[in-house]
Amino acid sequence: MKCKDFLKELNEYLDGNIDVQLKTELEEHLQWCHNCFVVCNTTRKTIEIYRDNEVYPLPDPIRDRLQQAIVAKCKHKHDHSS
Ligand SMILES: [Zn+2]
Numbered sequence: 569m570k571c572k573d574f575l576k577e578l579n580e581y582l583d584g585n586i587d588v589q590l591k592t593e594l595e596e597h598l599q600w601c602h603n604c605f606v607v608c609n610t611t612r613k614t615i616e617i618y619r620d621n622e623v624y625p626l627p628d629p630i631r632d633r634l635q636q637a638i639v640a641k642c643k644h645k646h647d648h649s650s
Contacts, residue, residue: 569597571642574604575635582612607638 574597580586581594598605611634 569593571597571601571604571638574598574601575607575638578604578608578611578635579631582608582615603638603641607634610634 574594577586577590577594581591586594598608611631614630
């Protein structure tokens, strides 16, 4: 699983709306990918904050910004890894 795939499923993962197989793959990704781990935690916290305030759903701009940041970071790492 790549970061892009992870981020695509992140919402479903946080909602708990995914099948066990996919959930396992996502959690495996979190084991070694610190970037996605951070994004996952941040997104979850953001969702919780909004839920507490009874504001819903998670605003797209925040999610988009998080996802762009993580994708850019991963790309950057790849560019310099060789
Ligand atoms: Zn990742």
